Amino acid sequence: MSANSCEVDFSRLKLLIMPQRIQKRRLETIKIAAKKRGVQTVSELSTEVTHIVTEFETVEQVVRALKKDNAATLGDVEIVSLTWLTDCFKAGKVNVATEAYRLKHDTLESADNGNEPEENTSLLPEWACQRATPLEHHNHHLTAGIETLQLYSELRDLDQDYSRALAFRRASCVLKCLPFKVTDVSQISNIKDVGDHVKRVVKDILEDGSSAEVDQINNGEWFNKMKLFTAVFGVGPSTAKKWIERGWTSIQDAVWVEALSKDWRVRWGLAFHEELQSRVERPEADNFTAMVRAEAESILPGTTVELTGGFRRGKKMGHDVDLLISHPREGAEVGLLPRLLKQLEKRGVILCGSHERNSFTEDVLKQDFKLSLRGQLDHFEKWLGICKFPKQFATTQNGHDVVQEVAGKTDVCSKLSGSVEEDYEPKVKLRKLGCADECPRSVASEDRDWLARRVDLIVAPHSQYYYALVGWTGSKHFNRDLRLYATRVLGMKLTSHGLYNISQGSMVPASSEKEVFDNMQIPYREPAQRNC
Ligand code: UTP
Ligand code: MN
Numbered sequence: 001m002s003a004n005s006c007e008v009d010f011s012r013l014k015l016l017i018m019p020q021r022i023q024k025r026r027l028e029t030i031k032i033a034a035k036k037r038g039v040q041t042v043s044e045l046s047t048e049v050t051h052i053v054t055e056f057e058t059v060e061q062v063v064r065a066l067k068k069d070n071a072a073t074l075g076d077v078e079i080v081s082l083t084w085l086t087d088c089f090k091a092g093k094v095n096v097a098t099e100a101y102r103l104k105h106d107t108l109e110s111a112d113n114g115n116e117p118e119e120n121t122s123l124l125p126e127w128a129c130q131r132a133t134p135l136e137h138h139n140h141h142l143t144a145g146i147e148t149l150q151l152y153s154e155l156r157d158l159d160q161d162y163s164r165a166l167a168f169r170r171a172s173c174v175l176k177c178l179p180f181k182v183t184d185v186s187q188i189s190n191i192k193d194v195g196d197h198v199k200r201v202v203k204d205i206l207e208d209g210s211s212a213e214v215d216q217i218n219n220g221e222w223f224n225k226m227k228l229f230t231a232v233f234g235v236g237p238s239t240a241k242k243w244i245e246r247g248w249t250s251i252q253d254a255v256w257v258e259a260l261s262k263d264w265r266v267r268w269g270l271a272f273h274e275e276l277q278s279r280v281e282r283p284e285a286d287n288f289t290a291m292v293r294a295e296a297e298s299i300l301p302g303t304t305v306e307l308t309g310g311f312r313r314g315k316k317m318g319h320d321v322d323l324l325i326s327h328p329r330e331g332a333e334v335g336l337l338p339r340l341l342k343q344l345e346k347r348g349v350i351l352c353g354s355h356e357r358n359s360f361t362e363d364v365l366k367q368d369f370k371l372s373l374r375g376q377l378d379h380f381e382k383w384l385g386i387c388k389f390p391k392q393f394a395t396t397q398n399g400h401d402v403v404q405e406v407a408g409k410t411d412v413c414s415k416l417s418g419s420v421e422e423d424y425e426p427k428v429k430l431r432k433l434g435c436a437d438e439c440p441r442s443v444a445s446e447d448r449d450w451l452a453r454r455v456d457l458i459v460a461p462h463s464q465y466y467y468a469l470v471g472w473t474g475s476k477h478f479n480r481d482l483r484l485y486a487t488r489v490l491g492m493k494l495t496s497h498g499l500y501n502i503s504q505g506s507m508v509p510a511s512s513e514k515e516v517f518d519n520m521q522i523p524y525r526e527p528a529q530r531n532c
Contacts, residue, residue, distance in 0.1 A: 010094060011038040014050050015085070020065055021055035021141065021209045022082065030082070033089055051078045053085050055209070058106035061183060071105070079103045119180055121191050127489075128170070128481040130522050131177045133532035135314050138181040142202055145214040146172040149201065152217045155226045155237050169477055171198040173532040182206070225249060233276050233386070233454060234265025258441060268352050268386055271440030272452040276386070279317035280453050284393040288321055288455070295343045296325060300336050303327050308472040309456075314528040320454035321387075324472050326465045337381055337459050344387075351443070351452055353385015358459070365493060365500040365507065378496040380468065383457040388450035464497045466510040471496030478530040486520060494520070 015034065019027055034041050042049060045066060052074070056062050059071050062079055084101035088094050125131050137143075150168035157164060170193040175182065185203045188194050194202075204211040217223050222244065228251065229240035248254055251273055258270045269276065289307045296303040306312070309322035325340075327333045337355065344350050358381035444452075460468035471479055486494035492508070493500040499508040499519050510516045517524040 010088075011040075012050070013094065014040045014042060014048050016042055016045055016049045016052045016077075017082075017085075018052065018054040018056065018062065018065060019209075020206075023209045026209075030085065034085075037089065045074070045077075047075060049077050051080055051084075053080055053082055054103070055082050057103065057181070059103050060106045061181070062103065064183070119187050121178070121188065124174065124177070124191065126192070127485050127522070128173045128177075128532045129478060129485050129520075129525075131174075131532070132525055132529040133173065133177045133478070134529060135531045137176040138178060139175040142182060142205055143172040143175050145201060145205055145211050146175070146198060148214050148217055151227075152223055155223070155230070155240075167193075167195060168198065171195065173477055173481075176532060229254070231277055232266065232273055233269030234261075234263050235269065239266075264352060264354070268440045268452075271444045272351075272386065275444075275452045276319075276454055278451075279319065280321060280389075281394055282311060282316050283395070284389050284451075284453065285311050285318065285321045287393040287396065287398075288387070288389060288453070289323060290398075291347075291349070292323055292325075292340070292344070292457070295347070296336070296340055299339050299343060300327060300332060302329070302332070303336065306469065308469065309474060312473045312527045313475065313531050320456060322456045322472055323458065324465075324468055325457060325459045326462055326468075328462055330462045333459050333461055337383060337457065340457070341383060349387050349389070351386040351388050352440075353383050353387075353455070355381075355383045357381055360464075360497060365495065365498060366502070378468075378471065380496070381459045383455075385455055386452050387455045388448075389453045390450050392449075393451075460496075463509065466513050466516050467494070467498045468496045469513055470516050473527050473530065475531055477532045481532070482520065485522070490520065 017027070017030065017034075022030075031041055045052070052062060054062055056065065059079055063069075063071050063074065066074070068074060078098055080098055080101040081103065084096060084098060087096050087101075146168050150165050150172065153165035153168060154162065174191055174193040175188070178188075180187070182188055182202065183206065185199055185206060188199070188202065201211045201213060204213070225244050225248075226237065226240050229235050229243050229248075230237055232251070232254070235243075243254055251270070254270060258267050261267050261270075285307055289305060293303075293305040296305050304326050306324045306326075307321065308324045309320065310318040311321070325333065325336070327336070341350065341355065358379065360379040364379050458468065458472060470482070483494045486492045486499065491502060493502060499510070499516070500506075501508055508519045510519055514524045
């Protein structure tokens, strides 16, 4: 039986909709929609069934859930994803090519003659930084919910302790590196990082398609307001809480802060909120990097500019662009950033930002630092701000040329600043230039051919470069785990500036990322495997 692209009457369908992983309410809605269209649904597999409709991802999972021996015993029934059915409903007919919706075989499992994949979780290394954690993994169906619980704990337990949030993070992190898809809670019963609370949630998701606890949080007013407000550049959880206490429920309610806030980030963050919310795409990040690289090279030949953060770990989208700048000759990087900023400003790509001086001293290496969920502050010279990305950045291969074109057309920057000074502080600059408080909004509402994007430019001296590269590549949790490992297991201190051997009172140098891992006595992981 095949419904491939030919038009089939709804009434000729006989569907077995598998309830697993579908929320009960959603399942009901779908069954009602089917009935309305004259589609028959059954609860037992028979030779009359035309399609098995499911949220499972592989044929093998369906076979197992139906308690069959192998796929052959299912006959020639089509096994398709639930989206096939909803797309058919949307189209009003069964003419949607089935191929794209047809479930694939799990190559791992079928190669194994139908045996279960390796599920020996006792072999998992204890520390997240010792494990390979890819971006794409087998357990998104579980980690999304667990990370909701993490974020909720993080926001709620603010300023108290992060242990609850961290426990959720550790659990989601370990699920991401499992080589198999968890379909039964017994498969994870021996994993140390998965506690009883997480097991309960996992069980609910596997049995009902969702966890009531997670759903309740996701539907909760407070949580949604916190997410909404903390998404504004410059607004942290404590400000967000204040806004909620004032009874604000939308970004609109906060707009008057724009004129009053002493924090330039909040003023510009609010005015450009929508745009800064939209994800930066990979081509934009690449084009911007190429442009900064060319500028840096023309100022100081040999300067290296590396795209770090999530993009370096293989993400296709990000909330900002993190560029790590250095030079192979130690000390050559001093004074580079102000000159670079001046060049970028001439090109018309700087909207606003602040320049922090290098505050590194040898003492920084030895100091105790707090491992917070907000990431770790470092002491590099840096510029944190908002840049103007020509819209063509998203579609063109050669962003460098585009900027030259755009730079001629836009004059926003010249309104905001004269020359870049040592102290690159827009607050001061705005006042100095008599820019009105409503400035950000009026800039935002101008007819323009650029998008506002968050950019971090970090400058590291060569001797600290590879530690900085690991630190700024992330993920945040990978870093947190690495640092904890350094302290607990090695009795050393790790920061983005280096690894400090406390007993010897000296730095452990590294001349590659691999050496950072070697110094830590853990296996090297490519950036794409640090997505925990
Ligand atoms: P981001 O917050 O940009 O994270 O920090 P990300 O992984 O790139 O996420 P998206 O894709 O933009 O949303 C990048 C890395 O830099 C480190 C963080 O720990 C993270 O791993 N970082 C960030 C620091 O070391 N110090 C900071 O002050 C900020
Ligand atoms: Mn980033």
